[in-house]
Amino acid sequence: MGWWANWCCALPPLELFGPDSLRIEVSRHREKIARAARLSLDEIVFLEERVLTPVRIIPHDLVLAHHWERAYDLVKDIDVDDDPFVALALHLRCPLWTGDKKLVRGLRRKGFKHVITSEELRKKLGV
Numbered sequence: 001m002g003w004w005a006n007w008c009c010a011l012p013p014l015e016l017f018g019p020d021s022l023r024i025e026v027s028r029h030r031e032k033i034a035r036a037a038r039l040s041l042d043e044i045v046f047l048e049e050r051v052l053t054p055v056r057i058i059p060h061d062l063v064l065a066h067h068w069e070r071a072y073d074l075v076k077d078i079d080v081d082d083d084p085f086v087a088l089a090l091h092l093r094c095p096l097w098t099g100d101k102k103l104v105r106g107l108r109r110k111g112f113k114h115v116i117t118s119e120e121l122r123k124k125l126g127v
Contacts, residue, residue, distance in 0.1 A: 016055040017092055019063075019084035023052060060084060063091040078106035089114060097121055 026033075026048055034044045063084075071087035072080070082103050089096035096115045098104060107115050116124070 017058055017088060017094070018052075018055045019058060019088045020060050021084050022055065022057065023048075025081065025085075026052065058088055058092075063087045067091040074107060074110055074112055075103070078103055086112075
């Protein structure tokens, strides 16, 4: 299944969290992910289950309002669909792991430093 599949399946245990909308967001980008990873859609669906199963889903209503407001301010001119992910990272005070280069650039440009790409995470973990 390629390097991406091997890498995802070889990650050390991480404590992962996602908003209610995580599975919907991932499925919206399934074809793009398949092309980038050079995998079939069936392989991507298999990997989605494997990767998303350990993710603890946090309901939107548990995230405090001021985190939603700050997240919206950060993403309103980048991609408002990323609002739940940024709000959750703010709420949990943890880094936002994303492969969305536009989001990473936009957030960093605005001074939001608690974002990490897959490549950066891979280097950090030594995988």
